[in-house]
Amino acid sequence: MDEIDRAIINTLQDGFPICAYPFAVVATQLGITEDDLLQRLKTMQEKKIMTRFGPLFHAERLGGAISLVAMRIAEKDFDTVAEQVNAHSEVAHNYQREHEFNMWFVLATATEQQLQDALQSIERKTGYPVYNMPKLEEYYLKLRFIV
Amino acid sequence: MTSAASMADIDNIDHALIIASQAGLPLTPDPYKYLAEKLDISASEVMQRLQAMQERGIIRRIGLVPNHYTLGYTHNGMSVWDVPDERIHILGPKLGTLPFVSHCYRRPRYLPDWPYNLFAMVHGRSRAETDAQVAEILQLLGDEVRAYDVLYSTRILKKTGLRLTNNKG
Numbered sequence: 246m247d248e249i250d251r252a253i254i255n256t257l258q259d260g261f262p263i264c265a266y267p268f269a270v271v272a273t274q275l276g277i278t279e280d281d282l283l284q285r286l287k288t289m290q291e292k293k294i295m296t297r298f299g300p301l302f303h304a305e306r307l308g309g310a311i312s313l314v315a316m317r318i319a320e321k322d323f324d325t326v327a328e329q330v331n332a333h334s335e336v337a338h339n340y341q342r343e344h345e346f347n348m349w350f351v352l353a354t355a356t357e358q359q360l361q362d363a364l365q366s367i368e369r370k371t372g373y374p375v376y377n378m379p380k381l382e383e384y385y386l387k388l389r390f391i392v
Numbered sequence: 393m394t395s396a397a398s399m400a401d402i403d404n405i406d407h408a409l410i411i412a413s414q415a416g417l418p419l420t421p422d423p424y425k426y427l428a429e430k431l432d433i434s435a436s437e438v439m440q441r442l443q444a445m446q447e448r449g450i451i452r453r454i455g456l457v458p459n460h461y462t463l464g465y466t467h468n469g470m471s472v473w474d475v476p477d478e479r480i481h482i483l484g485p486k487l488g489t490l491p492f493v494s495h496c497y498r499r500p501r502y503l504p505d506w507p508y509n510l511f512a513m514v515h516g517r518s519r520a521e522t523d524a525q526v527a528e529i530l531q532l533l534g535d536e537v538r539a540y541d542v543l544y545s546t547r548i549l550k551k552t553g554l555r556l557t558n559n560k561g
């Protein structure tokens with residue numbers, strides 16, 4: 246990664262023009278060619294320097310339901326429960342964390358009812374209680390990460 | 393938190409546009425034309441609809457999402473704080489001003505097991521760096537903190553990302 250790559254990452258976190266040839270507009274802004282910009286972005290994608298490029302949606306405003314859920318699982322049951330939880334397609338990501346509450350996952354569904362159903366299904370299949378912790382208030386969400 | 397009204401604002405074409413673009417835009421000179429061809433509408437309609445969704449806040453922004461891990465930010469800690477409910481609306485935005493906090497939300501408590509109502513994710517290149525960040529938050533919140541903890545991730549068990557599906561349920 247050189248200075249131009251850094252400039253690309255920082256600039257493209259501020260937004261992206263909506264016009265016929267948006268990469269050409271951004272390239273001019275950066276003082277490089279459109280072709281160079283596209284090549285560099287492709288390389289960044291291959292090297293997994295960027296996770297994605299495109300619209301970032303406001304999940305709640307799409308009308309779906311989304312929540313963070315915690316569980317406290319005994320060490321001996323952890324892998325089995327992880328499998329049972331992950332088998333639910335509503336589970337978007339799931340992390341093990343170093344704590345008594347050792348499993349944390351995000352549930353995303355089209356409706357609130359589906360979210361409640363998924364929570365019930367997880368409790369039934371695992372035999373463990375779930376702690377549903379939906380976002381009650383958003384104070385800050387970082388959209389830029391300067392490199 | 394979710395409302396039927398906001399869903400009603402998204403018509404079928406918007407919905408199809410979201411499905412077609414949520415995995416990302418193609419890295420080609422005319423990415424909106426690609427979406428237009430996929431949806432069988434004009435490129436100018438794609439652009440108008442994206443613009444409108446951006447103005448309505450359905451799209452937070454269009455752009456690049458860097459990979460924290462590849463860029464060296466391998467340590468993420470979920471810091472959780474028990475602060476007075478009547479002060480949280482002042483304290484939450486304060487944490488958001490810190491450069492290393494990526495998101496900051498209020499979530500419900502489950503007393504007595506889970507007393508924390510304020511969540512702030514911190515990112516650093518080492519455990520020492522994230523520990524220092526948590527210390528900075530502690531200093532910022534001062535006497536308002538009744539209890540706190542930091543939960544470091546030890547394993548990713550699943551990561552598929554959020555995806556809107558065609559099934560509206």
